[in-house]
Amino acid sequence: MIATGHAGVWGINRQGVVYYREGTYRNPGHSGMKWIKVEEDKKMKSLSVGEDLVVAADPGDKLYVRVGVSAQLPTGTHWEQLRGSGSQVNVYGNKVWMTNSNGEIYQLK
Numbered sequence: 001m002i003a004t005g006h007a008g009v010w011g012i013n014r015q016g017v018v019y020y021r022e023g024t025y026r027n028p029g030h031s032g033m034k035w036i037k038v039e040e041d042k043k044m045k046s047l048s049v050g051e052d053l054v055v056a057a058d059p060g061d062k063l064y065v066r067v068g069v070s071a072q073l074p075t076g077t078h079w080e081q082l083r084g085s086g087s088q089v090n091v092y093g094n095k096v097w098m099t100n101s102n103g104e105i106y107q108l109k
Helices: none
Strands: 002-005 008-012 018-021 035-039 046-049 054-057 062-067 078-085 088-092 095-099 105-108
Touching: 008 046, 046 088, 054 078, 054 088, 078 105
Parallel strands: 002 046
Antiparallel strands: 002 008, 008 018, 018 035, 046 054, 054 062, 062 078, 088 095, 095 105
16 A cells, blocks of 8 residues: 655555655655665554654554655654544645544544
């Protein structure tokens, strides 16, 4: 899967490994230079990208935010678990929306 936003172009391969497209942070007109593996030991199934915000859900529906995403370090430093759970996640600006395993839609506060 692929997700795009102000924090760039991000993707997840079939094995759940997250990648960032170098050169796309706050640069929507640029197709990027190469894919950078973000972190191999944390597998994800979905993600969404906002303004300096990347949020992902793992196969167990745990939610994570990528800490430290910035112009200086567009891949951030590490994943930090958020409260709550969600099977699908979406970021709009700096707000996180998700669906849970019951199909309910809610905003993470």
